């Protein structure tokens with residue numbers, strides 16, 4: 158991925174520095190845009206390598222890592238972008254609570270970042286897993302989609318604590334029918350699960366991942382159950398199965414399982430969500446596109462929109478970077494007040510469509 | 512002269528929409544656009560810059576021509592946005608796009624302004640999976656693997672006969 162696709166070579170240094178928190182597609186796209194313009198860009202990430210969910214969430218067979226690595230190397234070598242990995246920017250949630258926290262070696266306060274740079278962009282993604290809210294969800298053997306997938310990829314980076322769940326010869330039940338549920342089912346099969354049950358509350362036709370993906374899973378041996386709603390995860394000290402209600406007959410069914418993986422989506426947990434007033438940015442009640450309550454801190458990607466896709470995250474990162482650059486330019490010329498901000502918001506294609 | 516083309520290997524595409532969104536960032540109205548097939552596969556629809564472009568033949572005003580790199584381009588100044596919509600109907604790939612601006616038609620020009628300064632098309636640069644290739648037409652044959660052809664056949668069936676069984 159050529160994150161510097163907008164230029165052939167960097168513009169001469171413009172003397173300004175930008176900090177980007179989070180090296181997923183949105184952060185990397187913003188870094189590419191700004192480094193083309195001659196900004197000194199530093200990208201912070203708590204994980205050992207840049208890439209975000211492209212490296213640590215989506216299975217490797219779907220997204221080859223060499224293109225990602227090429228793009229990162231280009232930014233680093235040719236465009237002078239600094240990647241500061243293993244660094245968590247301190248957030249509202251305590252450390253070691255979210256997936257991937259055990260990688261951090263350094264913790265920096267957001268205030269530190271704000272002081273270090275002329276402006277910053279928060280691109281921390283949406284990593285907190287949504288819960289079903291049914292009894293038994295806290296039993297050992299129950300994982301969220303990311304809890305299950307993340308260690309599989311992270312184990313390649315030799316980090317203690319990132320132990321993939323052992324599924325060899327076991328019965329696995331996957332709940333949900335989005336792309337991450339499909340990724341979980343594929344990974345479980347590939348890691349040697351004896352049986353994979355796939356449970357979904359609607360029909361294959363309605364599945365967000367599409368019926369084609371489900372047919373492919375079935376061809377690989379996955380047992381597909383549709384129109385079933387999980388009501389309880391069974392077991393005393395360890396998962397033994399899932400109790401479901403059939404939506405058609407209202408009958409109760411039990412599917413035995415050694416592992417239950419609930420891949421029903423993630424929620425955004427940007428650091429300092431309240432302090433930054435992220436909710437207002439979402440609603441579009443902002444002074445400047447993508448700007449938070451702290452005027453030189455911007456936000457982009459899934460951290461802003463909630464879980465989306467790579468393309469949308471890239472677009473959001475590019476737009477935040479453009480907005481940031483416009484803002485710094487006008488500020489340097491003392492022209493911010495004269496700028497008809499309302500027109501700017503009204504003209505923004507992305508917002509008009511959504 | 513060797514002709515440049517875009518090629519999407521649908522067997523490598525994961526439907527992430529990066530091509531469409533990058534194109535949208537550069538041109539406002541994207542010229543490569545996602546579609547979802549009935550069985551739920553997301554893929555981009557794009558201009559193949561055909562050897563014998565049907566859109567070119569359909570346009571009676573000569574608004575669709577080939578440029579120096581072989582890209583099939585749409586000239587706004589000659590297009591009158593005519594009601595026949597013949598170019599849209601003629602394209603077997605669904606790549607002539609209606610918009611709500613100007614002459615109300617747009618299409619991929621293989622990033623003409625970027626090519627002028629030596630940059631390849633933006634979508635190919637940013638595709639995370641290397642599914643979009645910007646190549647000489649002679650290189651096409653090597654890219655059309657069995658998997659790619661199968662995947663393309665599935666998509667084209669959808670484009671040409673969306674209600675089909």
Ligand SMILES: Cc1cc2nc3c(=O)[nH]c(=O)nc-3n(C[C@H](O)[C@H](O)[C@H](O)COP(=O)(O)OP(=O)(O)OC[C@H]3O[C@@H](n4cnc5c(N)ncnc54)[C@H](O)[C@@H]3O)c2cc1C
Nearest residue numbers: 179181182183203209210246282337458459465466467527
């Ligand atoms: C299992 C799974 C499969 C998916 N499959 C697809 C797919 O096939 N196609 C598709 O288009 N999309 C897919 N997605 C969605 C896609 O991955 C995301 O939409 C996209 O990666 C979001 O990009 P982002 O830059 O906003 O955030 P992310 O990619 O989440 O990156 C955020 C980065 O911020 C870092 N970070 C977070 N908090 C901090 C902090 N406090 N300090 C420092 N660093 C921090 C994280 O370590 C991470 O590297 C999938 C998602 C999942 C979970």
